[in-house]
Amino acid sequence: MIVKVLTRNFDKPDSHTLAVYEAGGGYRTLRKVLESWTPEQVVEEVKASNLRGRGGAGFPTAIKWGFVPKDSPKPKYICVNADEGEPGTFKDRHIMEQDPHLMVEGTILSAYAIGVQTAYIYIRGEFVLAGERTEAAIAEAYAKGYLGENILGSSYSLDIHVHYGAGSYICGEETALIESIEGKKGWPRVKPPFPAVEGLFGCPTVVNNVETLANVPLILDKGAAWFAGLGTEKSGGTKLFTISGHVNRPGLYELPMGTPLLEMIEEQAGGVTGGKKIKAVIPGGASCPVLAAHELDIKMDFNTLMAAGSMLGSGGVIVLAEGTSMLAALLNLERFFAHESCGQCTPCREGTRWIVQILERIERGEGTAGDPDTLIDIAEHMAGRTVCPLGEAAAGPVKSFVKKFRDEFLPGPGPDAGPSGTEHHPQVAGQDG
């Protein structure tokens, strides 16, 4: 069941402009809040709404804000994470292209709640249109007095700067993002200290995802109870799901938290292409453990997926139809992680490359009977032992793919290993071959 809350403006012509945004009630909430709410009230409302972070980890947003020390004499920062790079995810780009003011208003409101005077929007370097529209929206907001000194005549001031990434997935990780804004390589920092205490330029910093912040104006406009009611008991609001892979209507769908996965695939995305059966689904973006066909009767929310050994992640649902080589698919994912590993810590730097090498060897037809166990063992020794969660993200798919589709990682042609046993070149694209 589609609910148009976050995406309510998306279909309007020129939805990215201030005029359209204001016509739909935009910046009304900002005015209301600056006139009559204290920052604490904003935090309370967001807390009551059960809003959880949409960047991947699902951390309760108001609680994260609460970690920022109230009495710190240092400036505070908010960084908007618009580095969307998790394969299978394309929701933040849509928000920025189609309703950038929603993100900007959400950022201003959140910045007000935390007591921030400077915000950075970290936009993926490849996002050209999203970047243009975000910059234009910020300029419009300044011109209208929604940004800058004494916003709307209040005593509150805020500047927003755009900072572009330059082609590095790891910069989506919050501390790598901070390093990147500071003009450095995206080497994640060791935590603690957490950014809330010592983040950007050594100051208290909150990093939030675009979608997370885009929810804030809605919560403050319609109330926490309304927002909480849209979701599950533990997680309020709707969720932007991006469905891709072997489906008839790939795309962005706004659905209530907890929508059943199969309903999403069948009803929203129009079912699997060519009427095929589903072989597997990656439920929340490339780093989430894969679900096999028998595990698909599941509700899509943070806790249910966690209990099933996977994650809701960024909400990027990737559907793999029967005929897809799981070996080729995993190799594709692991090449991604190996390429994006920052190279700082030993298990991730060495482990991701080793995994790719083994998978390539299996693909060449030179696999050994021990490979599946070696792969799982390497992955298990990466998980939880790295500086940042990328090591974990790379390990999750290995463990789940190899455990659930073990045959395809053994020597000899697996069920979907490509034509006959002679030529061993499985294509990821299971559709045509």
Next chain:
Amino acid sequence: MPTIEIDGKIITVEPGLTVIQAADRLGIHIPRFCYHPGLSPAGSCRMCMVEIEKIPKLQTACTTPVVNGMVVRTDTEAVQDARRSILEYLLINHPIDCPICDKSGECLLQDYYTEYARYTSRFLETRWRKRKVFILGPTIVMDEERCVLCSRCVRFFEEVSGVRRLGIFQRGSEAYLSTYPGEVLEDLYCGNIVDICPVGALTDRDFRFNQRVWMLKRGHSICPFCARGCNIIVDFNEDSDIQVNDSRVYRFRPRFNTKVNDYWMCDTGRYGYKSLDAAERIREPLLREGKRLIPVGWDRIIKRAALRIRETLASHGPEGVGVLVHPTVACETALATRELFVEQLGIRNMSTGFPVDPSAFEDAILIRRDRAPNRRGLEMIGMVPKGEDVPAGQLAAGWATGRIKLLYVLGDDPARFHNPQGPSPIPAGEGILILQKSTAGPEDARARMVLPAAMPAEEDGTFVNFEGRVQHFDAALAPLGEALPACEILRRLGEALKVELHPECWRLGQETWAPSSSS
């Protein structure tokens, strides 16, 4: 102050310390690659993971601050397993060329491998090939295949020497360490990165392939090349069968002392080890015969020196004799000199040589403008008799005008070491010049006698550094050739002059001279 327990041992430490630092104090070695006590923690190699009660995941000991009541285990199966896996990750792409690696014997990877690793490799893939013998600069050569990307060297330049000369470029497994492409690695403190590199990735072009480290003996000393007085380790080999170029000493390395030099030393001091076996070292007593200085035995030179001193005193009185003491001699030598020449022979013309060159280079790290190691020591002793101050200039003038008929010079002129081409510190004079020192110089051409003295690493002694820190040192190795410790030379000279110099006279009084604690 937090109290924590590590492997059942309790320790109370100051707040802010990390678990690895607390463990080090307890003598519990937690294996590490990226952590170095002299640098900020990086937390990236993941070797130092330990178990901490109430925390589900293993934690890196080098980045985890101690918290009161913390209970740490470094010896559980989970910890061992983590160490094994990190070593495996590092070793799959490592060339394991220990037999030809200069670091072999002092390499952390090698040590930990022997201690913790699994022994059968399950790596069936092809290993990384990277640059093997890459010259980074005049002193350092790099082997990229051995580098574990711990970033110690990068942090050293960033945090200690102050200029970020190295970087880690690219990312993931393609990451590699280098200077800016085409830039030559030159820095006054370069050698330190060889010491701190945990593996054989950075080696010293000077030391490389000269000795296997396990063949070397080590002694402790104080660097004599500036007023900082860095604490050093002297690595040497007295077995002539395995010496290279007939040298005994192969390197100086810094010895940790928070109050003086931390973990570091400058390259001038580091490569100063060469002075110990240099061709210019004076190996035998030398006596002038016509135009030449010829080697003679100690008995003869001591007798001859005593004779000349006695003759001069008889003919011209104490005014006819001058003594010049360079601030390179140890306090003990200075005391013995004063006892013999001032107290016993009544000589008043005494001064210290080698004034500080105000234009000499100095930095905020270690290097001091004053290139002499013991000026403060000589000041504390009061080398110049009270009230009858004879400044160096006056002594020199007396010598140049011929009023002083015999000049006895002790110690090496530090300027010689730093600037071998520089002018002689001793002006021309007609009188009898007697030099007691270790290294040849241009002034030798005018000397009647040269008495070969031990260098600091070859004798016991005490230096006082520019901050007034009293630093005692013992001989690391025996003096070269016939050279003798300075005090012994003076004792023999005294004997020949019928003056008994008892070692008590150069023993330093306990109160003023208590050695400053070393850490």
Next chain:
Amino acid sequence: MQQILSKNEVQELLGRYPNKEAALMPVLRAIQMKEGHISKEAEHYAAAILELHPSRVREVVAFYSMFREKPEGKHLILVCESISCALLGSETILEHLKKRLAIGVGETTADKCFTLETAECLACCDQAPSVMINDELFGPVTPEELDGILEEKMKG
């Protein structure tokens, strides 16, 4: 040293951050927009205006895949290789382009018209397989459609 950016441009970028160092990425981005790539001279220039050691600048240029170290063709073609596009045949697209342009990945055509590169997920999985040419996204594309687009680009 050649001034690549004007004083005002640099001032504007510096104004966004509390220290000079932080302006490194936008400075490099601006340089690349002007010059098409970041040369060694440009690295030294950035180092000089931001008071950094060139190795610091170099680390950043080498870390981020969008900073290009050598000049490229007039049109930069990025073929998304990540999972959703791969599932829908990005490999075929890439092979087609290699053949059509007679170059490999990371190479530029002899006439300096096209540079071919692969990219990680461009966040266009709903238009898989997708290809980005300069600032423009195309997807889902077939080899035939791509041929048409390349024709257009060659003319324009």
